Amino acid sequence: MATAVQEITETRAGAHAAAAERVGAPYMNPYLAGIGLGLVLLSAFVVMGRGLGASGAINSTLAWALSKVAPAWVAGNEFLGPYLGDGSTHPLKDWLVFEVMGIYAGALVSGLLAGRFKVMVERGPRISASARLGLAFAGGTMTGIGAAFGRGCTSGQALTGGSLLNLGSWIFMICVFAGAYTAAYFVRRQWR
Amino acid sequence: MTTPFYKYGFFGDETSLVVAFLIGIGFGFFLERAGFGSSRKLVSQFYLNDLAVFRVMFTAIVTAMLGVTYLGWIGVLDLTLVYMVPTFWVAQIVGGVLLGVGFAVGGYCPGTSPAAVVMGHLDAITYIAGIFAGVFTFALAFPLLRGLYTAGEMGAVRLPEFLHLPYGLVVFGVVLMALAGFWGAGWVEKRFGTAPEAR
Numbered sequence: 344m345a346t347a348v349q350e351i352t353e354t355r356a357g358a359h360a361a362a363a364e365r366v367g368a369p370y371m372n373p374y375l376a377g378i379g380l381g382l383v384l385l386s387a388f389v390v391m392g393r394g395l396g397a398s399g400a401i402n403s404t405l406a407w408a409l410s411k412v413a414p415a416w417v418a419g420n421e422f423l424g425p426y427l428g429d430g431s432t433h434p435l436k437d438w439l440v441f442e443v444m445g446i447y448a449g450a451l452v453s454g455l456l457a458g459r460f461k462v463m464v465e466r467g468p469r470i471s472a473s474a475r476l477g478l479a480f481a482g483g484t485m486t487g488i489g490a491a492f493g494r495g496c497t498s499g500q501a502l503t504g505g506s507l508l509n510l511g512s513w514i515f516m517i518c519v520f521a522g523a524y525t526a527a528y529f530v531r532r533q534w535r
Numbered sequence: 536m537t538t539p540f541y542k543y544g545f546f547g548d549e550t551s552l553v554v555a556f557l558i559g560i561g562f563g564f565f566l567e568r569a570g571f572g573s574s575r576k577l578v579s580q581f582y583l584n585d586l587a588v589f590r591v592m593f594t595a596i597v598t599a600m601l602g603v604t605y606l607g608w609i610g611v612l613d614l615t616l617v618y619m620v621p622t623f624w625v626a627q628i629v630g631g632v633l634l635g636v637g638f639a640v641g642g643y644c645p646g647t648s649p650a651a652v653v654m655g656h657l658d659a660i661t662y663i664a665g666i667f668a669g670v671f672t673f674a675l676a677f678p679l680l681r682g683l684y685t686a687g688e689m690g691a692v693r694l695p696e697f698l699h700l701p702y703g704l705v706v707f708g709v710v711l712m713a714l715a716g717f718w719g720a721g722w723v724e725k726r727f728g729t730a731p732e733a734r
Binding site for chain 1: 538539540541542551552553554555556557558559560561562563564565566567568569570572573574575576578579581582587588590591592593594595596597598599600602603606611612614616617618619620621622623624626627628629630631632633634635636637638639640641642643644645646647648649650651652653654655656657658659661662663664665666667668669670671672673674677678680681683684689691692693694695697702705706709
């Protein structure tokens with residue numbers, strides 16, 4: 344019976360993408376996970392008066408790391424300079440840096456509880472590991488530039504700004520989906 | 536009005552970092568729970584096979600939006616003290632499209648890649664290295680990009696002000712849009728997808 348159900352499912356997947364090979368326990372119901380995520384975001388609003396974020400932590404980390412090599416250049420750079428602060432506190436003593444460290448910790452707890460830890464290069468059957476690693480790097484580079492232009496990413500703009508009805512965040516979010524759906528067609532061999 | 540607690544001076548900067556870590560734990564926990572630590576799960580929404588990621592995201596936006604609206608209404612939360620990123624609509628169109636393309640090509644976004652790293656996904660490590668390279672490139676080229684970065688400045692503006700509609704009506708509209716989206720997602724999955732419940 345279970346095999347029959349599985350066969351039907353797989354046939355339906357058929358010509359389309361095969362289901363991602365999930366490791367470990369099934370994922371949480373998306374609506375429940377969304378409510379959980381929304382309540383975490385709400386608690387950030389209520390406790391801190393700000394939302395969640397991710398890309399800002401990378402800007403701080405980069406500014407700090409480069410200040411070890413080229414302090415004058417970073418301090419004089421209009422984009423990265425402000426992330427060094429006025430020198431009274433360490434650049435990494437930053438709200439988003441600590442929040443992102445929490446993301447690592449929280450995800451580790453969840454993933455270990457579900458038995459999902461597995462060292463791998465996540466990819467489809469028709470692409471080599473090195474090509475996938477290269478595409479991930481290329482995608483990361485575009486993401487970095489995009490987040491800089493957009494003044495945030497999916498966390499700080501789409502999620503946070505979306506729930507605050509921030510005009511710029513909604514413009515940003517719609518463009519993220521437009522860009523992603525368009526580009527997805529061209530990189531489909533990466534996944535399926 | 537007694538919240539946001541931090542803005543009312545209930546605790547200081549040092550404590551706020553502890554709060555940041557705790558909130559981050561909650562954020563990371565639910566991201567991973569939802570499957571956001573997997574690039575194939577994340578991008579399957581762009582191939583219309585499995586729109587769980589879309590469902591999670593819009594449920595989260597609606598939950599937080601309703602919470603903020605309600606707490607503002609009953610006078611517990613002072614919404615004017617919650618930080619809003621100013622709108623630069625031209626720069627945000629450019630940034631959104633770039634980030635979207637980077638999402639489809641790279642398989643992650645900045646917030647989900649940490650969840651993938653701790654689950655052992657090596658592609659998430661090169662993705663994050665790529666983000667650093669991208670921000671570094673942006674900073675290097677900033678003198679050339681400043682014009683575009685500051686284009687379309689409008690200040691901190693909310694949809695209700697922009698559309699000249701009552702706040703509650705826009706909230707109601709977003710809820711309706713989300714519900715329509717969830718219904719549409721189910722329809723799309725039946726046509727293009729592998730039922731997520733079966734996995």
